[in-house]
Amino acid sequence: MASDTSEAASSTPDLKLQFAPFSSALEAGFWHQLTQKKLNDYRLDESPKCIKGYYYNGDPLGLPTRLTLEFSAFEVDGATPVRCCPAFGTLYNTNTLDAFKTTDKKALLDKEAKEIWDAIKSGAALKDPSVLCRFILLTFADLKKYHFYYWFCFPALGFSEGIKLLRQPSVLEQVFSAKQISAMQQAYDDLCASRGTTAVPYFLMKYADDAVEMAPLSDWDAFFKDAKKVTVGVYDPCTLSQHPGWPLRNLLLLLSHRWGSKLDVVEVLCFRDRTLQGSRSIQHSLIFQIKLPEPPPASACPKSVGWEKNPKGAMGPRMVNLSECMDPKRLAESSVDLNLKLMRWRLVPSLDLEKVVNTKCLLLGAGTLGCNVARTLMGWGVRHITFVDNAKISYSNPVRQPLYEFEDCLGGGKSKALAAVERLAKIFPGVNAQGHNMSIPMPGHPVSFSQATLSQAQRDVEQLEKLISEHDVVFLLMDTRESRWLPTVIAASKRKLVINAALGFDTFVVMRHGLKNSPAGQSVAAGPDSSSSCSSASSSSSTPAGSALSAQGSSLFSNIPGHKLGCYFCNDVVAPGDSTRDRTLDQQCTVSRPGLAMIAGALAVEIMVSVLQHSEGGYAVASSSDDRMNEPPTSLGLVPHQIRGFLSRFDNVLPASLAFDKCTACSPIVLEHYEKEGFNFLSKVFNSxxxxxxxxxGLTLLHQETQAAEIWDMSDDESI
Incomplete structure (x- = not known):
């Protein structure tokens, strides 16, 4: 809290208006940009420079009234963050620490205050109200030690006497009905839309029982022509329950100067627009009834205040030591983290970022899906990403696979897994990426032609087992159905979360595998009819066919816990085999609409993040399409078992299916044989x-019983 001397001296402080001052918030990116400007552009030039910050009116209760400067502060004409008000200022960057200390701070404040006062007198402040909320930043950058000295000033012109409150401030719901509050929010949004922005710093307002109107300050005469009551609004960044923020100060002086002779009492709306956990509310906005003091004489500029106090509460500059984080790589890390923290600060306070950032992800497949999954994982701040792939980059890849470029195709093509690692490091040096150029043995692809081949297959299996053990989440992003079998078995045995993504031409499936929570050999599968809950997989591509059946089956089961959910192979009644043998080129390759992999890859990562945010993790009960209108189980929303998308209809469904007790990948009998016999069992699968x-x-017996039942039915039909 702060006010000028005349306000603080009031005999009845509870009836005198006091203002919460701005608190400067300078991000590391600002100092990095200032360093570059000093070295490349300013050099020894100490002339004033125009910069831009912004303030936000939706911070939770208890946070200071912040004015933020970030790396974009030097782009005065650049975009302002959504729902933030721009604040323009003047930078005075000195060449020496002595010059910083001896600069005439009073002269700087008086100069800026006079410009604000001239804008008020001339009417320029009505056309461009942002002039009422200007700032000064005095700096010295010690680029040898990366020590930055700075002092902020937020000029505010004062009255000769305090500003009287006619009553205690009220929150909206004490003055307005719910219908009026809703209309007020809509009116502000409409005003913003008409001005081509998402935040308007000052505005006029009038209201009736069922309607609210707003207009810019410049429309005063026409807007209040027949009005008996005057209400002005300010986009208020303050979070205190009894006080407005600093931007209101100069507005009141403008009102007093322009209309003081006609205006005695003014109603002020301190507009605060918070969004917490996805729900927007303006009900914490405040209403003040203010008696304006006599306007100061136009001949002399009113006294002004505004220099920010240091952390000790005294008048003085501040210093920040960035010697440890000015390295560009460290700066990139802090910037990535900041983007995620803003999500938590403003939208999802309960978001557990550490759990996401520290997750170790294994990507089996570095093609179209693998590239898109990796980029989305990095967007979530995931630091540990490992690729497995045995292919090389071809000329058709770069346009669809965003981690590769044309040069990667030359000379026979680079290894996808290794090239992907190189590109991730260029995009974000803080990533811990590894690549393994290796094959995954598959059913239907024999490995016993020679002892060398068999030994290589065994080494590949051991390497894959090691990688799955070392990671927390396994993404199955391969081209063929059978290549997903071995990692599914290993991950099920090791109780690792598996996220599977597969593509068709204009359909996709993204799913999490059920996470076993009992020792192998103890069945956690549901009844035998679980196999009919979803469709079988297509043999010509990696996407399950018959997705419509899955959509219909989504309502067959509900409230399925994570340990009873099926895997990718639980939908099948045949074992995986060689899906590329005797196939044409279009049948061997997954031919998809270009945008499909981006959608499926992003959803695969989002499912992982949602699972991580659930208190039960991979054992979370599966959300279905029927849950879309219910209270979501996590701060990010639903935690589905599957997402099946239909691009031709631009539609998604969320089926949930039970584990199949005869599944060829995750059934208890398969896991038992794998855990007891190891590679001997796997080699039988590969070679048989x-x-x-x-x-x-037991699928063979199931087929025989099904055929016998069909023959019996036909016999019955013939007898009839």
Missing amino acids: SHSFLEDLT
Whole structure:
């Protein structure tokens, strides 16, 4: 809290208006940009420079009234963050610490105050009200030590006497009805839209029982022509429940000077627009009834205040030591973290960012899906990403796979896994990325042609087991169905969360595998009819076919816990085999609409993040399409089992299906044999026909029983 001397001396402070001063908030990016400007542009030039900051009126209760400067402060004509008001200022960057200390601060304040006063007298402040909220920033940058000295000033012109409150301030719901509050919010949004912005710093308002109108300050005469009551609004960054923020001070002086002879009492709306956990509210806005003092004489500029106090509460500058974080790589890390923290500060306070950032992700496949998943993971701040792929970059890849460029295709093409790691490091040096150029043994692809081949397959299996053990989440992003079998088995055995994404031409499926919570051999599967809850997978591509059946089946099961959810293979009644043999080129490749991989890749990461935010993690109950209108289980929303998308209809459904007790990948019998026999069991799967797994899991018997039942039904039909 702060006010000028005349206000503080009031005999009845509770009836005198006091203002919360701005608190400067300078991000590391601002100092980095100032360093570059000093070295490349300003050099020894100490002339004043125009810069821009912004303030926000939706901060939670208890935060200071912040004016923020970031890396974009030097782009005066650049965009302002959404729902923030720009504040323009003057930078005085000195060449020496002595010059910083001896600069005439009073002269700087008086100069800026006079410009504000001249704008008030001339009417320029009505046309451009942002002049009422200007600032000064005096700096010295010690670029050898990366010590930055600075002092902010927020000029405010004062009255010769205090500003009297006619009554205690009120929150909106004490003065307005719910209908009026809703109309007020809509009127402000309409005013912003008409001005081509998302925040208007000052405005006029009048209201009736069922309507609210707003207009810019410049429309005063026409807007209040027949009005008996005058209400002005200010976009208020203050979070205190009894006091307005600093931007109101110069507005009141403008009102007193322009209309003081006609205006005795004015109603002020301190407009505060918070969004917490996705819900918007302006009900904490304040209403003040103010008696304006006599306007100061126009001949002399009123006295002004505004230099910011230091952290000790005394009048003096501040210093920040950025010697440890001015390295560009460290700056990039802080910037990535800041973007995520803003989500938590403003929208999702309960978001556990550390859990996301510290998650180790294994991406099996570095193609179209793998590239898009990796980029989205980095957007969430994930630092540990590992790629596995045995392909090389071809000329058709760069336009669809955003981690590769044309040069990567030359000379036969770079390894995808290794090139992806290089590109991630260029995008964000703080990432801990690794790449493994290796094959994943698959059912239907024999490995016993020679001892060398068998030994290599065993080494690949051991490496894959090691990688899955070392990571928290496994993404299955390969081209073929059978390549997903081995990592599904290993991850199920090791109780690792698996996120699967697969594409068709204009359809996709993204799903999390059920997370086993009991020892192998103890079935956690549901009833035998769980196999019919979703469709079977297509043999010509990696996306399940018959998605419409899945959509219909989504309502068959509800409230399925994570340990009873099915995996990618639980929908099938045949074992995986060689899906590329005797196939044409279009059947061997996944031919998809170009935007499909970006959508599916992003949703795969978002499912992972939602699972991590749930208190039960991978064991969370699956959300279905029927839950879209219910209270979400996490701060980010639903935690589905599957997302099946139909790009031709621009539609998604959220089916949930039970684990299949005869699944060829995650059923108890398969996990038991894998854990007891290891590679010997796996080699049988690789070298045998698909009937081996079908015999083992009971699918063969199921087929025979189904055929017998069909023959019996036909016999009945013939007898009829």
